[in-house]
Ligand code: SF4
């Protein structure tokens with residue numbers, strides 16, 4: 001794609017970066033067919049190619065972003081399916097970051113939108129506050145119709161069953177390996193996940209300890225900044241990133257750590273980009289780059305270590321839902337299936353596995369209509385599979401797809417159970433599991 005930035009514009013690092021990305025796009029349009037928003041609306045401005053075009057015009061103009069550009073950029077899920085498809089290696093993720101940052105700096109959203117985003121950025125990363133908000137949402141659910149669309153979407157997105165808050169991450173702690181220690185890792189305890197499904201961190205620690213891994217958790221490193229990043233609050237996202245980097249700086253600088261484990265793939269994509277996000281930070285750039293190089297999805301780590309052995313062999317058919325942040329954001333497609341196959345379960349994959357389920361961070365709250373259409377499309381495809389249960393590696397997808405015909409759990413919960421851990425609560429009624437005990 002041709003660009004016409006002036007020499008003055010070219011002095012800005014973000015313009016140089018955008019220019020390099022834009023020039024790689026050859027307008028071939030292959031990405032449109034795999035873009036969920038284009039598939040739903042059929043509007044070129046809701047496709048990667050259309051958005052790239054609009055961002056180019058916006059950045060070249062140096063004028064405030066138009067309502068049209070801002071509207072269609074907001075509708076992008078940042079699912080990164082376009083990056084998997086693109087044969088020219090266009091770095092849509094970083095271009096969209098530059099584009100959104102430009103919109104953030106040059107326009108002012110309507111008051112109701114600003115208030116909603118402010119509320120989300122204050123509540124979601126604070127585990128205790130988020131847990132209270134979920135409880136309030138459950139009480140409000142029968143009256144959800146009376147609320148404005150976005151608040152209604154937020155109320156309806158509360159999980160069906162509320163659980164006790166996950167205590168892992170509330171204090172600094174090391175969870176020692178069973179037997180001899182073979183390696184040491186940090187676990188990102190996370191934020192929203194701890195309030196929605198407290199069992200995921202426990203299952204992760206159990207499985208790691210079982211294969212000889214010490215697991216370190218730091219209280220200060222909870223929210224990785226991905227939620228604020230999705231809400232288009234760059235300052236809040238940068239503050240969260242810096243807090244996490246500082247919290248881990250001791251372990252990182254002492255080179256005591258073999259990996260940083262993430263069990264929410266949206267956070268994994270974020271951590272793997274810390275080096276880029278803090279590249280200009282004189283104090284933290286090196287530590288951030290180290291974190292990116294150590295960050296590892298739990299399935300990636302378990303598949304690489306090859307140390308896990310499965311002691312339970314129930315006769316199960318498992319539907320695998322691949323989260324976008326895992327398959328597109330981190331290009332991890334093989335490891336989860338490899339582990340499930342090694343565990344001896346039968347794997348079923350739905351139609352259109354590359355298309356997003358509409359969860360995408362806070363997309364289901366900010367863009368409830370498109371999110372709902374994507375959710376129903378995904379549920380239809382999942383429900384065509386005749387499976388005993390579904391697994392995924394991202395709490396957002398698990399919560400979004402909780403209405404599927406078969407129960408959902410996190411893949412690490414199933415792997416933990418099959419290698420000797422307790423039955424995951426959401427699937428404990430399955431007769432195959434009872435007979436395997
Ligand atoms: S990130 Fe996803 S929604 Fe956005 S343009 Fe790319 S494929 Fe479409």
Ligand code: SF4
Nearest residue numbers: 025026028029031086
């Ligand atoms: S597939 Fe890549 S090169 Fe082709 S239009 Fe999309 S972003 Fe541009």
